[in-house]
Amino acid sequence: MMRDSPGPRSDRLRVGRRRAAVPCTAGLLLCLAWMAPRAAPLIEAEARVGGGYDTNVYEAVSSAREVRDSYGLLELGLHLQARRAPLRRGAHASLRWAADRFRVERRETRHILWGEVGWRFANRRRALELTGSATRRTFPADPERDVTRYELATALQWRWGRTARLRIEGAGVFADTDPNGPAERRGWRANGEYRHLIGGRWQAFQRIESRSVRYERRVRGECPPGYAIGPYDRQEAETYLVGVGIARTGSPLVQLFYGLRATTSNVSTLSHQRHEVRLHAGWLLPARVTAQVMVRWNVTSYCGAGCLAVLADEDPEDPDLWEQNSVVLQLRRPVGAGVAAEVRAAWQRNEAPIPGRYYEKGSLQIALMYGGARLP
Amino acid sequence: MTGCGRQTLRRVRRAGLVILVIAVGLAQPDAQTARQEAVQRRCRERSDSLANYRDRLIVSAESLAAQQARAAGRGDRDLEGRLLARGETLADSIRAVSVAYLAQRMRCQQLGGALPLRADFPLPEAGEADPPTLLRQKAGYARDLIDRIDRWLATVGGERDRLAELRLAEEMRRLVEDQSVFDERGALEIGGGDALGILEDHPEAPGLLARLLQEMPGMAAAEEPEAVLAALETWLLERRSALVARASDLEAEALRRERGP
Numbered sequence: 232m233m234r235d236s237p238g239p240r241s242d243r244l245r246v247g248r249r250r251a252a253v254p255c256t257a258g259l260l261l262c263l264a265w266m267a268p269r270a271a272p273l274i275e276a277e278a279r280v281g282g283g284y285d286t287n288v289y290e291a292v293s294s295a296r297e298v299r300d301s302y303g304l305l306e307l308g309l310h311l312q313a314r315r316a317p318l319r320r321g322a323h324a325s326l327r328w329a330a331d332r333f334r335v336e337r338r339e340t341r342h343i344l345w346g347e348v349g350w351r352f353a354n355r356r357r358a359l360e361l362t363g364s365a366t367r368r369t370f371p372a373d374p375e376r377d378v379t380r381y382e383l384a385t386a387l388q389w390r391w392g393r394t395a396r397l398r399i400e401g402a403g404v405f406a407d408t409d410p411n412g413p414a415e416r417r418g419w420r421a422n423g424e425y426r427h428l429i430g431g432r433w434q435a436f437q438r439i440e441s442r443s444v445r446y447e448r449r450v451r452g453e454c455p456p457g458y459a460i461g462p463y464d465r466q467e468a469e470t471y472l473v474g475v476g477i478a479r480t481g482s483p484l485v486q487l488f489y490g491l492r493a494t495t496s497n498v499s500t501l502s503h504q505r506h507e508v509r510l511h512a513g514w515l516l517p518a519r520v521t522a523q524v525m526v527r528w529n530v531t532s533y534c535g536a537g538c539l540a541v542l543a544d545e546d547p548e549d550p551d552l553w554e555q556n557s558v559v560l561q562l563r564r565p566v567g568a569g570v571a572a573e574v575r576a577a578w579q580r581n582e583a584p585i586p587g588r589y590y591e592k593g594s595l596q597i598a599l600m601y602g603g604a605r606l607p
Numbered sequence: 608m609t610g611c612g613r614q615t616l617r618r619v620r621r622a623g624l625v626i627l628v629i630a631v632g633l634a635q636p637d638a639q640t641a642r643q644e645a646v647q648r649r650c651r652e653r654s655d656s657l658a659n660y661r662d663r664l665i666v667s668a669e670s671l672a673a674q675q676a677r678a679a680g681r682g683d684r685d686l687e688g689r690l691l692a693r694g695e696t697l698a699d700s701i702r703a704v705s706v707a708y709l710a711q712r713m714r715c716q717q718l719g720g721a722l723p724l725r726a727d728f729p730l731p732e733a734g735e736a737d738p739p740t741l742l743r744q745k746a747g748y749a750r751d752l753i754d755r756i757d758r759w760l761a762t763v764g765g766e767r768d769r770l771a772e773l774r775l776a777e778e779m780r781r782l783v784e785d786q787s788v789f790d791e792r793g794a795l796e797i798g799g800g801d802a803l804g805i806l807e808d809h810p811e812a813p814g815l816l817a818r819l820l821q822e823m824p825g826m827a828a829a830e831e832p833e834a835v836l837a838a839l840e841t842w843l844l845e846r847r848s849a850l851v852a853r854a855s856d857l858e859a860e861a862l863r864r865e866r867g868p
Binding site: 327343345366480481482484486511513514515519521523525559561563 | 771772774775776778779782783786788833
């Protein structure tokens with residue numbers, strides 16, 4: 232009888248531990264959720280159970296290769312809010328775990344664990360916020376795609392009554408994008424936003440943002456004769472954004488933003504300019520139904536000509552790299568006892584890992600949600 | 608993967624599931640009862656807190672009224688006008704806090720299964736020996752109560768609208784969070800996502816009632832303040848109908864007694 236060698240055995244144990252972490256985390260969250268009211272009244276629990284349908288599971292560019300599948304969805308969350316309203320001072324912590332499991336395409340089954348801890352120090356005019364968060368995304372059938380991301384952010388805010396607000400934020404981010412190799416990215420961002428009331432329920436806001444990202448990866452190029460690209464061991468990018476927007480509170484709730492983003496990369500063919508439009512709108516409908524629409528529309532023009540930078544291993548849903556266009560519609564209605572029914576439909580047209588090529592996908596999701604819409 | 612590897616995985620997965628079942632089992636017993644008791648206790652605390660606040664406001668209003676009377680006695684019209692304006696503001700606050708108190712009491716009573724609020728809007732009764740003038744006074748009192756109910760209905764309606772708008776904004780914030788955290792891109796993004804501070808910039812800040820409800824510890828969405836206000840509105844409408852009918856009955860009875868047997 233053959234015995235397993237130590238290497239593969241430890242690998243299997245590692246995979247096993249990873250898989251066991253899912254039900255263990257779910258159990259821990261459920262346990263805490265049930266005990267929460269007894270333990271501390273400021274802990275709020277939430278859960279979402281549902282299912283959906285995806286028309287292009289693997290984000291294929293060619294419609295002939297599109298694969299459709301349905302999936303089940305489970306989310307659990309806990310929120311601790313040691314706040315003092317109305318200034319919302321104090322600490323807060325959140326933990327959310329979600330899993331979606333495809334019926335046939337098990338390779339796409341994934342788990343996401345997200346946690347955040349923050350403090351807010353505030354008086355009526357000024358506020359200081361410190362936030363740390365971590366995200367762990369795992370694909371049990373495809374560990375190569377696992378990602379762990381950490382973010383540390385701080386924000387300062389000044390208020391002038393109800394009419395104006397200035398917010399300055401800075402953050403550092405680290406993401407490990409390959410558990411078996413040195414693929415990672417690290418970066419920082421700084422942004423400022425000024426909002427002021429322009430009359431009635433309408434506000435105007437202006438935003439500037441700067442960010443820098445360094446990718447630990449090689450870039451492969453496909454160039455016509457006479458051109459050359461790389462090879463680059465480290466791709467670096469600097470991004471600047473200037474944008475304006477308007478917002479309306481109440482119903483309809485509206486946020487409309489336009490921004491011009493300029494990205495300069497040491498891989499010249501990846502440098503680009505992008506026009507970004509984002510629209511969020513919400514309505515209160517009869518029978519306590521709420522309708523929400525989110526639209527994201529980008530137009531990108533690449534600066535470099537001739538070469539194609541191929542980043543085939545990168546995630547096509549990475550907004551730091553690719554153009555994203557999407558429409559999300561959501562209808563939601565409380566059905567009693569803190570439970571709400573929701574239907575979410577989405578359509579996306581995103582840029583594929585080869586710049587300039589696109590894939591489309593649609594999805595429909597129906598779920599029941601307990602909690603999850605906490606009033607401030 | 609070898610058969611042995613699969614077996615190991617199966618064992619580990621089974622162990623995880625067992626932990627899950629045990630965790631659920633441990634958490635289940637008595638949790639419901641403890642939760643109900645905690646909710647009841649918090650409800651009573653909130654109710655008491657609101658009552659104390661209302662009483663303090665009433666004391667302030669009485670003090671203001673005395674100052675106003677003194678100013679009128681001295682013939683200081685300017686000060687009297689200013690005090691009158693402050694008094695009106697204070698009266699609005701008292702009404703709003705009273706509605707909050709009623710809503711809270713109603714919620715506690717619903718939780719405890721008791722009847723709601725009869726004492727706050729008593730139906731005037733026609734006494735056997737009441738003369739017609741007294742019956743008309745009682746009918747007038749009933750109409751005063753109807754006016755008060757109308758003002759409170761307006762306040763409750765406004766608060767319900769504001770809470771619904773807050774819920775809409777919170778759902779929007781949540782949808783944005785879902786998109787940035789649970790979509791795949793959220794795990795990678797260096798940028799700040801789509802968070803645009805929807806809630807913080809809500810210029811129509813919730814009114815006194817909503818704020819008071821929120822200031823109470825543990826007032827969470829699961830307790831659905833909108834539903835509490837809707838129940839209060841329904842009860843006020845029912846009471847209004849009863850008072851309208853009673854005022855009409857008292858007038859008719861006064862007329863009948865005037866005409867004699």
